[in-house]
Amino acid sequence: MIETQILVDLDERSYPVVVGNALFAKIGTIARGLPSTRGRKAALVTDSNVAPLHAATVTASLEQAGYEVHLIVVPAGEASKSMEEVTRVCRELHRAGLDRGSFVAALGGGVVGDLAGFCAAIFNRGIPFLQIPTTIVSLVDSSVGGKTGVNLAEGKNLLGAFHQPAAVIGDIDALKTLPKRAYREGFAEIIKHGAIRDRGMLDDLSRFRDSLEGIDALIVRNVGIKAAIVKEDERETTGTRALLNFGHTIGHGIESAASGELLHGEAISLGIKAALGLSVAKAGLPRAEADQVIDLLRDFELPLRLDARFSVDQILVKLERDKKFVDGAIRFVLLRALGDAFVSKDVTRDDIAREVHHLFDV
Numbered sequence: 001m002i003e004t005q006i007l008v009d010l011d012e013r014s015y016p017v018v019v020g021n022a023l024f025a026k027i028g029t030i031a032r033g034l035p036s037t038r039g040r041k042a043a044l045v046t047d048s049n050v051a052p053l054h055a056a057t058v059t060a061s062l063e064q065a066g067y068e069v070h071l072i073v074v075p076a077g078e079a080s081k082s083m084e085e086v087t088r089v090c091r092e093l094h095r096a097g098l099d100r101g102s103f104v105a106a107l108g109g110g111v112v113g114d115l116a117g118f119c120a121a122i123f124n125r126g127i128p129f130l131q132i133p134t135t136i137v138s139l140v141d142s143s144v145g146g147k148t149g150v151n152l153a154e155g156k157n158l159l160g161a162f163h164q165p166a167a168v169i170g171d172i173d174a175l176k177t178l179p180k181r182a183y184r185e186g187f188a189e190i191i192k193h194g195a196i197r198d199r200g201m202l203d204d205l206s207r208f209r210d211s212l213e214g215i216d217a218l219i220v221r222n223v224g225i226k227a228a229i230v231k232e233d234e235r236e237t238t239g240t241r242a243l244l245n246f247g248h249t250i251g252h253g254i255e256s257a258a259s260g261e262l263l264h265g266e267a268i269s270l271g272i273k274a275a276l277g278l279s280v281a282k283a284g285l286p287r288a289e290a291d292q293v294i295d296l297l298r299d300f301e302l303p304l305r306l307d308a309r310f311s312v313d314q315i316l317v318k319l320e321r322d323k324k325f326v327d328g329a330i331r332f333v334l335l336r337a338l339g340d341a342f343v344s345k346d347v348t349r350d351d352i353a354r355e356v357h358h359l360f361d362v
C-alpha cells in the first residue's frame, strides 16, 4: 500500500486522513490542495524529540510549496499540555504574523496535536490546522475527531475545544523512530477499538508486536473505526462517542494515581482488564473473550497487575474526581461480547472497587 485516504464525513467540516509512506515530503503539495490552507504563512509546532528527527523534511516540503514556515518547538512530554505553553505558542503565532489566512501544522504525538490544535482553535478565534501524527496513539486516535485541549493541575484535558483539522497526514515511516515503549503503548487504543467495534481485527494483531509489516492497513482500519464513531456523534452527545472510553474510567484513575510513572496506554491496559472483568460479571461477556483481549495486552507487554505502590482507595479517589457517582452508580462502558459495547448505568462503586482489587491479584 502506498497511500490511502479515509474521509471523516462531518458535512462542511469533513476532511481527509491520508495514510502512507514518505508523506512528510509531500505535505506542502497536500496543503496546497486543501481549500483552507492556501495562505502564505504556516507555523509548524512540534516537540523537542520529534524536531531533530522530522521537522526539516516537513519544513522543506512546506517551503517548496511556497509557504513561509515558522518553527515552534515545545518540550517533549505531557507537561507541555498547559495554559503556559498555550500562551507561549500563541504569542509566537502572533509575533510571526499569522492570521486567519494562515495555518498551524502539528507534527508529533497526541501532546503536540492536542496543544497545537487548541492554539489553532483559539488564536484569532480559530485558524485552520493540519494534524501530522507521528505515534500510534496519535495516528489511530487523537488526530481524528477534533478534540483539542490542555490540562489543569486539577486534572487532564479540563480545558479544550472541538476544532476539526483541515486534514490528517499520517506518514507511517515516522514509526521507525518511535521508541518501543511508546509504540507498544499505542496498541492499548487499537485493542480497545477491536474490543468495542471490530473483533476480527484482534485475530492476528500480535504479529505487529515486533514488525511494522502491514501496519499501514491496520492504521487505516483503526482510523475507519474512529471516523465512523465521530461521524455518528461528533460532540459526544448521543453516547456513541462515549464507547471510546472503554477501559478509560478506571484507566484514568490509575493513570492519575501513577503520577507519570505509567504511560497513558499502560494505564488503559489495566483499565481494560478491569472493564473486561466487569463485563463478564454484569453484561454476560464470555470469559474466553475477555481472556483473548487480556492475552493480547500481555503480548504487547502492557501491564495487567498493580503492585503495592498503589491502593484501591487511592485509585477510587482519583476516579471520583473526574466521574461523579449518582446514587452510588456511574455510566460505564461494558461489552456484551467482543465488538458489542454499550454504556451501562448500573455499575456501582462496589463493583469497581472489586475489579480494581482484582488487579492486585498475582
Ligand SMILES: NC(=O)c1ccc[n+]([C@@H]2O[C@H](COP(=O)([O-])OP(=O)(O)OC[C@H]3O[C@@H](n4cnc5c(N)ncnc54)[C@H](O)[C@@H]3O)[C@@H](O)[C@H]2O)c1
Pocket (backbone or CB within 6 Å): 047, 048, 049, 050, 053, 076, 077, 078, 081, 108, 109, 110, 111, 112, 114, 134, 135, 136, 137, 138, 141, 142, 143, 144, 145, 146, 147, 148, 156, 157, 174, 175, 176, 177, 178, 179, 182, 264
Ligand atoms: N484528542 C484526543 O482525542 C486524544 C485521544 C487520545 C489521546 N490524547 C492525548 O494524547 C496524548 C498522548 O499522545 P502520545 O501517546 O502520542 O504521546 P506523546 O505526544 O507524548 O508522544 C510520546 C513520546 O514519543 C515521542 N515521539 C513522538 N513521535 C515520535 C517519533 N516518530 N519518533 C520518536 N519519538 C517520537 C514524543 O516526543 C514523546 O516523548 C495525551 O496527552 C492524551 O491525552 C488525545
Ligand SMILES: [Zn+2]
Pocket (backbone or CB within 6 Å): 189, 248, 264, 268
Ligand atoms: Zn486513550
